[in-house]
Amino acid sequence: MKKYCIVAALIVTLALVVTTLYIVETTSVTYYHGFYLLLALLNTVILYIVATTKERDEQQDYTALEQIAFRDALTSLLNRRAVDNFIDKIIARSERDGSKFAILYLDMDNFKPINDTLGHDVGDNVLLGVAKRLRNLVRGNDVVGRVGGDEFVIILDEINESSLAFITAERVIQSFKKPLNVDGHRISVSFSIGISIYPDNGVYRLSLFKAADIAMYQAKENGKNGYKFYTNELDDKVKKSRTMNIALEQALAEEQFVLLYQPRINFNNNHIQEVEALIRWKRPDSGLVAPSEFIPHAEKSHLILSIGAWVINEACRQCRIFCDRNEPTQISINISLIQLKDPDFVATLKQAIDTHGIDAALIELEMSESYLMQEVEEIIPVLHKLRAVGVKLAIDAFGKGYSSMGYMKRLPIDTIKIDRSLINEILINQKDKELVAAITALGHVMNMSVVAEGVEIDKHLEMSKKLHIDAAQGFYVAEPLEADALHDFYKERGEKIS
Ligand code: C2E
Ligand code: MG
Numbered sequence: 007m008k009k010y011c012i013v014a015a016l017i018v019t020l021a022l023v024v025t026t027l028y029i030v031e032t033t034s035v036t037y038y039h040g041f042y043l044l045l046a047l048l049n050t051v052i053l054y055i056v057a058t059t060k061e062r063d064e065q066q067d068y069t070a071l072e073q074i075a076f077r078d079a080l081t082s083l084l085n086r087r088a089v090d091n092f093i094d095k096i097i098a099r100s101e102r103d104g105s106k107f108a109i110l111y112l113d114m115d116n117f118k119p120i121n122d123t124l125g126h127d128v129g130d131n132v133l134l135g136v137a138k139r140l141r142n143l144v145r146g147n148d149v150v151g152r153v154g155g156d157e158f159v160i161i162l163d164e165i166n167e168s169s170l171a172f173i174t175a176e177r178v179i180q181s182f183k184k185p186l187n188v189d190g191h192r193i194s195v196s197f198s199i200g201i202s203i204y205p206d207n208g209v210y211r212l213s214l215f216k217a218a219d220i221a222m223y224q225a226k227e228n229g230k231n232g233y234k235f236y237t238n239e240l241d242d243k244v245k246k247s248r249t250m251n252i253a254l255e256q257a258l259a260e261e262q263f264v265l266l267y268q269p270r271i272n273f274n275n276n277h278i279q280e281v282e283a284l285i286r287w288k289r290p291d292s293g294l295v296a297p298s299e300f301i302p303h304a305e306k307s308h309l310i311l312s313i314g315a316w317v318i319n320e321a322c323r324q325c326r327i328f329c330d331r332n333e334p335t336q337i338s339i340n341i342s343l344i345q346l347k348d349p350d351f352v353a354t355l356k357q358a359i360d361t362h363g364i365d366a367a368l369i370e371l372e373m374s375e376s377y378l379m380q381e382v383e384e385i386i387p388v389l390h391k392l393r394a395v396g397v398k399l400a401i402d403a404f405g406k407g408y409s410s411m412g413y414m415k416r417l418p419i420d421t422i423k424i425d426r427s428l429i430n431e432i433l434i435n436q437k438d439k440e441l442v443a444a445i446t447a448l449g450h451v452m453n454m455s456v457v458a459e460g461v462e463i464d465k466h467l468e469m470s471k472k473l474h475i476d477a478a479q480g481f482y483v484a485e486p487l488e489a490d491a492l493h494d495f496y497k498e499r500g501e502k503i504s
Contacts, residue, residue, distance in 0.1 A: 111222045112199050132195065179197070251307050
């Protein structure tokens with residue numbers, strides 16, 4: 007544009023010079039030519055100023071437009087559109103020169119709780135801090151973009167070896183081990199990273215993104231804060247896992263879950279005063295599905311939080327019915343580690359207890375020994391909060407070899423449930439029998455009640471009594487029963503019911 011304006015100015019100047027000379031030649035008025043020349047010069051200057059001003063405005067407009075169209079408003083990283091353009095460009099180039107590039111798709115593991123607990127302003131500053139740290143991690147010609155709320159991409163252009171992708175992913179993980187300092191908070195951030203490589207995992211932008219997304223999903227399932235390269239096998243696995251997630255969400259929405267109740271007999275008075283709630287999935291066309299078929303999956307995908315909340319509410323609802331019928335009513339509920347670690351867990355439990363107006367002491371939470379002992383420091387404060395709500399606490403599947411006596415002393419626990427693998431051995435293995443006796447004595451020293459699990463025959467029951475165990479649960483006493491069948495069972499046994 008500037009060029010054209012200067013050319014135009016020169017033409018006008020030339021025309022003015024020619025006109026001046028013509029006037030000088032054809033008229034006798036000679037002293038005007040200096041004036042005309044001056045005018046011509048002025049014309050050039052004006053046109054030049056106009057041209058350069060316009061140029062500057064256009065440049066500014068273009069930069070502002072580019073900022074809106076291709077930059078993320080918060081972090082100034084490339085936005086989705088710019089990332090897409092960049093990938094399309096390097097695909098075209100890589101096709102020609104046979105080079106490789108990698109897409110690292112980063113999904114933040116814990117952004118929602120940060121936003122929920124500290125507010126959106128802090129959340130925004132966390133994203134800014136993340137963007138800055140990511141930018142500092144990559145090479146000059148690599149690209150960092152923000153492609154969603156808490157989703158980022160790093161594109162490593164022209165890599166010879168996929169090992170560079172591995173090194174960069176590792177660097178991201180290591181770098182975020184140091185918390186971010188945001189508005190006076192020290193905030194820990196971690197990422198699950200999926201990696202796809204051009205052309206090994208796809209030759210189109212969309213297929214490369216899909217591959218990176220699948221790998222990222224797997225990194226999440228593997229426990230987050232890690233990375234995964236895409237493979238074909240992963241594709242199958244993730245498809246199955248996503249189908250299962252959809253089916254479980256549908257099961258919750260369509261009330262396909264049901265609780266069975268397995269009675270526990272109390273040796274003190276030979277009555278049934280406690281039952282354990284055990285979930286089943288009434289899957290259309292598949293019959294009753296056992297928890298081992300879907301609870302591990304629900305734990306991985308964190309759907310256990312909503313399924314677990316349903317279990318708690320349903321158990322409390324049933325507890326109310328038991329109370330109203332004047333039947334033995336303590337209900338034990340199995341709790342997964344993910345639930346215990348959920349900041350909303352105590353509130354969810356309390357709300358269910360309040361909604362159904364039951365005595366909190368009628369609810370017992372069963373927590374597996376294996377995870378209690380692994381995460382004991384983090385869990386102990388939660389256990390104290392639960393105690394304050396008034397529920398009872400039990401260690402489930404005890405005796406599989408995880409417990410440390412030092413920790414046992416510190417745990418606020420009411421009940422030990424001895425694992426059925428040990429109870430199965432008490433008739434045939436002297437050492438296991440002695441171990442069960444020792445666990446029982448230990449439990450009593452710490453004022454805990456001791457329950458034998460997996461009591462399958464009368465001799466298990468007799469031996470449990472001899473070893474001073476307090477109560478027993480197992481197929482010999484009763485199988486897990488639907489609530490109505492449990493009512494009939496009480497009647498048959500002549501339990502005190504109204
Ligand atoms: P668990 O808490 O150890 O539950 C006892 C399991 O042993 C139940 O299996 C029960 O049916 C079975 N069982 C009871 N008596 C006997 C017996 O005499 N012999 C044998 N061989 N087995 C017996 P189920 O119902 O399949 O549950 C398996 C596991 O699934 C439970 O183990 C618990 O860890 C988990 N689970 C069940 N319901 C829930 C739930 O609502 N939430 C969570 N997070 N986990 C649950
Ligand atoms: Mg249990």
